[in-house]
Amino acid sequence: xxxxxxxxxxxxxxxxxxxxxxxxPEQVRARARVTDDLRQPFGLVHxxxxxxxxxxxxxxxxxxxxxxxxxxAMGQSNNATxxxxxxxxxxxxxxxxxxxxxxxxxxxxxxxxDDGRLCGLARVTxxxxxxxxx
Amino acid sequence: xxxxxxxxxxxxxxxxxxxxxxxxPEQVRARARVTDDLRQPFGLVHxxxxxxxxxxxxxxxxxxxxxxxxxxAMGQSNNATxxxxxxxxxxxxxxxxxxxxxxxxxxxxxxxxDDGRLCGLARVTxxxxxxxxx
Amino acid sequence: xxxxxxxxxxxxxxxxxxxxxxxxPEQVRARARVTDDLRQPFGLVHxxxxxxxxxxxxxxxxxxxxxxxxxxAMGQSNNATxxxxxxxxxxxxxxxxxxxxxxxxxxxxxxxxDDGRLCGLARVTxxxxxxxxx
Amino acid sequence: xxxxxxxxxxxxxxxxxxxxxxxxPEQVRARARVTDDLRQPFGLVHxxxxxxxxxxxxxxxxxxxxxxxxxxAMGQSNNATxxxxxxxxxxxxxxxxxxxxxxxxxxxxxxxxDDGRLCGLARVTxxxxxxxxx
Numbered sequence: 001x002x003x004x005x006x007x008x009x010x011x012x013x014x015x016x017x018x019x020x021x022x023x024x025p026e027q028v029r030a031r032a033r034v035t036d037d038l039r040q041p042f043g044l045v046h047x048x049x050x051x052x053x054x055x056x057x058x059x060x061x062x063x064x065x066x067x068x069x070x071x072x073a074m075g076q077s078n079n080a081t082x083x084x085x086x087x088x089x090x091x092x093x094x095x096x097x098x099x100x101x102x103x104x105x106x107x108x109x110x111x112x113x114d115d116g117r118l119c120g121l122a123r124v125t126x127x128x129x130x131x132x133x134x
Numbered sequence: 135x136x137x138x139x140x141x142x143x144x145x146x147x148x149x150x151x152x153x154x155x156x157x158x159p160e161q162v163r164a165r166a167r168v169t170d171d172l173r174q175p176f177g178l179v180h181x182x183x184x185x186x187x188x189x190x191x192x193x194x195x196x197x198x199x200x201x202x203x204x205x206x207a208m209g210q211s212n213n214a215t216x217x218x219x220x221x222x223x224x225x226x227x228x229x230x231x232x233x234x235x236x237x238x239x240x241x242x243x244x245x246x247x248d249d250g251r252l253c254g255l256a257r258v259t260x261x262x263x264x265x266x267x268x
Numbered sequence: 269x270x271x272x273x274x275x276x277x278x279x280x281x282x283x284x285x286x287x288x289x290x291x292x293p294e295q296v297r298a299r300a301r302v303t304d305d306l307r308q309p310f311g312l313v314h315x316x317x318x319x320x321x322x323x324x325x326x327x328x329x330x331x332x333x334x335x336x337x338x339x340x341a342m343g344q345s346n347n348a349t350x351x352x353x354x355x356x357x358x359x360x361x362x363x364x365x366x367x368x369x370x371x372x373x374x375x376x377x378x379x380x381x382d383d384g385r386l387c388g389l390a391r392v393t394x395x396x397x398x399x400x401x402x
Numbered sequence: 403x404x405x406x407x408x409x410x411x412x413x414x415x416x417x418x419x420x421x422x423x424x425x426x427p428e429q430v431r432a433r434a435r436v437t438d439d440l441r442q443p444f445g446l447v448h449x450x451x452x453x454x455x456x457x458x459x460x461x462x463x464x465x466x467x468x469x470x471x472x473x474x475a476m477g478q479s480n481n482a483t484x485x486x487x488x489x490x491x492x493x494x495x496x497x498x499x500x501x502x503x504x505x506x507x508x509x510x511x512x513x514x515x516d517d518g519r520l521c522g523l524a525r526v527t528x529x530x531x532x533x534x535x536x
Contacts, residue, residue: 275443275444275445276441276442276443276444276445277438277443278442278443278448279437279438279439279440279441280418280439280440280441280442280448280450280451281442282439283418283439283440284414284417303413304411305413305414305416306413306414307410307413307414308412308414308457308458308461308476309409309410309411309412309462309465310409310410310474310476310533311410312476314413314414314415314457314458315453315454315457315461315476315477316450316453316454316455316456316457316458316480317414317454319449319450319453319457319480319482320448320449320450320451320453320454321450322450323442323448323449323450323453324442324448324450327442327449328443340444342442342444342446342484342487343449343484344483344484345481345482345483345484346449346453346480346481346484347479347480347481347482348453348479348480348481348482349478349479350476350477350478350479350480353476399444
């Protein structure tokens with residue numbers, strides 16, 4: 001398990017209650033429970049939650065695949081689209097890589113509600129770079 | 135002030151420590167202090183923080199402008215690009231509307247570090263719709 | 269056939285040689301032959317060709333579905349990502365709707381080369397609006 | 403002038419009648435005349451024209467800046483948003499670099515009509531890579 005743990009913790013992932021159900025470079029599934037902390041003023045899940053889940057999932061899975069080569073993985077762009085509000089229950093996100101290049105990976109992420117309805121999409125480009133010195 | 139407060143609170147905005155310095159439909163400035171809660175595993179500010187700040191700021195400012203007509207404002211898309219990591223200090227975000235349509239507003243958001251360097255950009259499209267029943 | 273023809277012709281589609289193989293609101297397949305007119309200076313197919321194909325396909329298919337209600341369909345945003353260059357043969361594009369809302373449709377488009385390799389992705393949001401007066 | 407000319411011609415740029423008014427790594431201005439070839443079926447300028455102009459302009463200007471180091475510049479992503487239709491006259495596009503990195507440049511492009519109204523925005527990420535062998 002230590003081999004799969006990045007150098008530090010995912011602070012924002014923890015903050016929003018991100019829980020991984022599956023985590024491989026081929027597929028990532030995760031969820032978060034809707035609470036008032038994740039809602040915007042009109043009672044819907046905040047769009048930033050969708051983007052944050054997608055960013056965490058894709059960066060982490062890319063890093064898992066490239067870490068053996070001494071590389072880090074950091075988000076380069078995150079394009080999220082919101083189609084249907086989620087107001088309660090769990091937020092379910094599933095990510096698949098569409099391109100695994102030497103310098104960038106491109107992922108597609110779907111966000112669904114408890115009834116399996118498509119509520120959001122994100123396309124995340126992750127840059128693969130030498131590990132930065134902190 | 136009550137006239138400017140949306141129906142509920144911005145849970146995610148509060149969670150990441152979003153603080154408004156200026157909030158009008160013409161310009162929004164806000165900041166958040168970097169803490170471990172906002173960092174991803176490599177010690178950089180999580181890209182989801184940039185997206186979440188932009189989403190909160192643009193949705194709220196749009197709503198301020200359309201609420202008198204009984205409308206709500208909800209993010210429709212959020213395209214964030216990350217160019218330079220932020221590791222400490224404050225995250226500074228500034229948003230300007232580029233289009234104020236009847237059904238959508240389009241905003242540009244810049245994210246800077248304490249030295250004023252451009253670290254991220256987001257383009258947020260906010261849908262203007264009749265207030266949803268909760 | 270007249271029932272399927274929009275008011276005018278797709279000038280840019282014609283200009284790049286866009287040819288439809290399948291055109292329904294559930295799936296659109298089209299192709300274009302690579303010529304020097306579609307190449308950028310380094311000999312690769314120009315990214316604008318990918319975006320233009322996607323835009324034509326998604327707008328047209330959306331319009332087919334909403335025209336009976338007297339509505340028009342116009343691109344609202346077009347987010348294209350380029351992963352692998354195409355230099356010769358045909359450009360193959362396939363589009364699927366991911367969301368069919370009252371005011372917007374969201375489409376995913378894949379672009380492949382003759383060997384079926386994924387070369388580009390586009391996410392197109394099409395606005396559904398009353399037909400504009402010309 | 404030959405020192406500034408990329409290896410080949412910009413086929414798609416020529417096809418849509420792209421004309422440069424200013425071309426430097428700090429700012430690019432270009433225009434295209436609206437003709438039926440650039441219109442979609444409802445008589446508006448096709449969204450692909452906006453994306454194609456932006457792609458040509460940003461790739462070419464980036465290449466001008468990096469060619470001395472033996473590098474090529476190729477579009478990596480092109481996110482276009484359409485706010486106001488153009489139906490006649492000229493399409494005016496202006497591009498500014500927002501980030502000039504070692505491996506990517508990020509540009510913002512504005513598209514205006516003859517009256518100077520903002521009609522579209524594009525954010526283009528250009529990858530800087532060793533020149534590909536053809």
